[in-house]
Amino acid sequence: MEKGVLSAVAMIALFSGSLGCAPGAASDAPNRTRFKATWPDPDRPRVTLSWEFPATGGIVVRPGAEIELSIIPPQPQNAAADSMVRLEGEWDASRASVADKSLAIFAPRKPGVYRVAHSYKIGAETVTDRFTLFVALRAEVAGGGKFGEVSVEGEKLGTYYTPQRAVREKVRRHADAYGVPEWFIRFDEADSGVRLTPTYTLGDLYPREARNEPPREHPEPPSLHLALDYNMLLKLEALTEELRDLKLLKGKLALTSAYRSPIYNASIESGHYSRHMYGDAVDFAIDEDSDPRQYMDDVDGDGRVDRRDLILIARVVRRLEAAGRVREGGCGIYERRSGGKSIDGYIHMDARGHHATWGYTVDVKTEKADGDITWERERPDA
Numbered sequence: 001m002e003k004g005v006l007s008a009v010a011m012i013a014l015f016s017g018s019l020g021c022a023p024g025a026a027s028d029a030p031n032r033t034r035f036k037a038t039w040p041d042p043d044r045p046r047v048t049l050s051w052e053f054p055a056t057g058g059i060v061v062r063p064g065a066e067i068e069l070s071i072i073p074p075q076p077q078n079a080a081a082d083s084m085v086r087l088e089g090e091w092d093a094s095r096a097s098v099a100d101k102s103l104a105i106f107a108p109r110k111p112g113v114y115r116v117a118h119s120y121k122i123g124a125e126t127v128t129d130r131f132t133l134f135v136a137l138r139a140e141v142a143g144g145g146k147f148g149e150v151s152v153e154g155e156k157l158g159t160y161y162t163p164q165r166a167v168r169e170k171v172r173r174h175a176d177a178y179g180v181p182e183w184f185i186r187f188d189e190a191d192s193g194v195r196l197t198p199t200y201t202l203g204d205l206y207p208r209e210a211r212n213e214p215p216r217e218h219p220e221p222p223s224l225h226l227a228l229d230y231n232m233l234l235k236l237e238a239l240t241e242e243l244r245d246l247k248l249l250k251g252k253l254a255l256t257s258a259y260r261s262p263i264y265n266a267s268i269e270s271g272h273y274s275r276h277m278y279g280d281a282v283d284f285a286i287d288e289d290s291d292p293r294q295y296m297d298d299v300d301g302d303g304r305v306d307r308r309d310l311i312l313i314a315r316v317v318r319r320l321e322a323a324g325r326v327r328e329g330g331c332g333i334y335e336r337r338s339g340g341k342s343i344d345g346y347i348h349m350d351a352r353g354h355h356a357t358w359g360y361t362v363d364v365k366t367e368k369a370d371g372d373i374t375w376e377r378e379r380p381d382a
């Protein structure tokens with residue numbers, strides 16, 4: 001086969017028979033297509049990922065990656081003749097119409113956004129659900145070195161520093177965890193509704209500190225390109241499911257930021273080696289009570305929003321790590337205070353691969369840390 005035109009080959013018609021109900025399918029989009037994808041982790045190609053997405057799923061893949069995609073039609077299933085699958089975008093060797101509902105496809109070689117569209121009829125109306133392939137872009141390091149100024153598609157993201165020269169001994173000791181992220185996708189508002197996990201959309205994962213109240217003094221805009229580590233996405237999804245099981249969460253976590261470019265990260269005064277720059281960190285609160293300020297909720301129900309609500313959630317993160325269900329990482333709590341009183345807070349969680357813990361009180365007016373919270377001992381070997 002000609003190199004670079006491997007596309008939409010090996011069609012397998014697993015769905016040619018009966019199209020019964022899909023047991024276990026989540027109920028949040030009962031009348032839409034579900035997409036079950038199996039694909040290699042772009043950062044760790046030997047690791048196979050598999051998720052079932054409602055209606056708007058999407059995955060990040062390396063150019064040319066091999067993907068399995070099952071299209072699970074909505075219930076009740078319409079006549080097969082009314083259902084059509086096609087590839088949208090400039091695929092290497094596009095197929096105008098794909099009849100099968102289970103596809104083995106090779107991602108295009110050219111980075112960009114591609115879609116698999118499933119159209120079907122509900123009554124007289126034709127509905128189309130799309131699955132998105134983000135074929136990732138490779139980061140460039142100025143001068144071709146391992147660290148330094150990094151750009152993607154001409155956008156300067158800022159400087160990634162050599163971990164061996166870090167002031168903190170812990171960064172030097174875990175230098176392997178501080179490599180420049182290799183694969184990026186470009187944020188486009190049009191894709192913000194695409195779910196990158198069964199729960200969270202690309203828009204949820206785009207930084208929003210710059211919209212905080214009060215605003216930062218000199219925030220740079222977030223970069224258009226972002227790196228998202230699947231260890232973090234898996235951890236985020238696992239935590240979400242666990243919190244729902246524990247009745248501490250109904251829908252989803254309120255995310256403040258995931259990837260931050262070094263330029264953006266510096267502009268909000270975050271550290272030189274913040275895990276956000278490596279794409280495996282997320283900041284979040286639980287905010288489901290519709291308060292107009294979008295503050296953290298009183299999740300433990302004691303009538304106050306304070307560090308205890310944050311610690312309750314952070315301990316769930318630690319239990320998932322201890323059970324081996326998610327990759328180990330950093331967990332920090334930030335209790336936001338106004339006039340000496342706790343009013344809000346958020347949690348940082350990452351998947352750096354080793355244990356790190358911290359807690360601060362933060363003044364809501366200055367966004368500066370003004371005290372420590374010890375909620376867990378740092379492990380001696382950490």
Ligand SMILES: [Ca+2]
Pocket residue numbers: 286287288289290291294295296297
């Ligand atoms: Ca709230």
Ligand SMILES: [Ca+2]
Pocket residue numbers: 298299300301302303304305306308309
């Ligand atoms: Ca509380």
